[in-house]
Amino acid sequence: MSNGIHDFLLSREAELVDELSSWVRIPSVAGLPDRRIEVVRSARWLAGTLREIGFPLVEVWSEDEAPAVYAEWCGAPSAPTVLVYSHHDVRVSKDEQWKETRPHEPVVRDGYVYGRGASDAKGQVIAHLWGIRAHLAKTGLEAPAVNLKLLIEGEEETGSPHLRQLLEDNQDRLAADLVIFSDTMAWHADHPAVCMSMRGTINAHLEVYGPLRDVHGGAVSGPAPNPVLAMARLLGGLYDDKGRITIPGFYDEVVEPSDRRRQELADLPFSEEDWLARSETRSTAGEAGYTVLEQLWTRPAIEATSIVAGDPVGLPRAVIPAVAAVDLSIRTVPNQTVAAVADQLHQWVAENLSPEVDHELTVTIDTGQDPYQTPEDHPAVDALAAAMAEGFGSPVGRMGNAGGGPAQWLVGAAGAPILFFGTGLPEDRWHDSDERASIDVLRKGAATLAHLWPRLAALPPRSQDR
Structure with a gap:
């Protein structure tokens, strides 16, 4: 495909897998006092990797409470500023229920990396790292085409109890034209979709x-x-x-889903047989008058x-x-x-x-998180859809995210709308035993991001005083 991005990522796929595996080996389990130091180690691993990639400014924030990694690479004064959000902490595991491997001893089988955090959400961050590498390698630029800021927190799995204060304390540094929220799913490996909402x-x-x-x-x-x-x-x-x-x-x-929204969801490839096989949920039930996808993303x-x-x-x-x-x-x-x-x-x-x-x-009112919808007509939506079409080599639909996250908090801190992009799949077994990430989807996700940065750079920034 264009610019050799796919060839670059295919040639470096083993490195991508090794990098994710080394990070998964760090048991950065949120909420366990005896694993707190592992969350620190996870943050420092990421900070070191970002410096190796070339980020000129990398810091670990709030190390004593919930280590978050912040990085800046702002070398494009006339381009928009993008804040990328994700997390590096993981859910606790019940070792006795894992059959493929122990939770923090990653293995590769049948095109998947197995291990806690492989998909949620270390794999999603790894896609960003390799997206940046591919973007720089194939454009020859010395800095990304957009001004990048990264905030990868360390307590999302416990409700982000310190994140709101962290955002308030650093609001002046987090200002952006767009936030990319990467703790979501992509619907299907062969049928990607732009996520437009989060419950x-x-x-x-x-x-x-x-x-x-x-x-x-x-x-x-x-x-x-x-x-x-x-x-x-x-x-x-x-x-x-x-x-x-x-x-x-x-x-x-x-708010009832609009006719347009219902049609977008109806256009996604869906069968009950496929859904039950991928979600492992035995049967479908729920609110009468709404499809499975409408229930997941609009109800x-x-x-x-x-x-x-x-x-x-x-x-x-x-x-x-x-x-x-x-x-x-x-x-x-x-x-x-x-x-x-x-x-x-x-x-x-x-x-x-x-x-x-x-x-x-x-x-939990203080850590409760309100829903968010990306503005339908924001030009970044079309830019992402085009980048996903190049990255995945497939037509792109529209979907939502059934889970929640601190989207509204990030909007307030950055003063910018949210664009969702994730590399998770319903069959990745988030929070369950034998969590896994598709290597193919991680590579296609990295390619999507490599294609996205030049497309966003062509959009007018919200202001010129960043």
């Missing part, structure tokens, strides 16, 4: 209290309140028989991600537990807000939980 994320933790202590069922069964059953009744009423969330007011601000959802009560491990004690706990993950869409949904959830739990039990509900 919001709110996490909640509910504890339901029954007896004052775990009590032998043979002594009190019947009259004693059982928090497990009370919680089950509550959660069982969360959705109605049409798949709609029953919390009053929950849909009041939800809100609430999931119970963990429930704990009684004796989940070891021999049972035959007791009525004192406490049942559930973690809820709430996915929101425009124009829902964290504060409004938190209030609705508090009221619904209080009104619907059995009066025989007590409860405590905690909603």
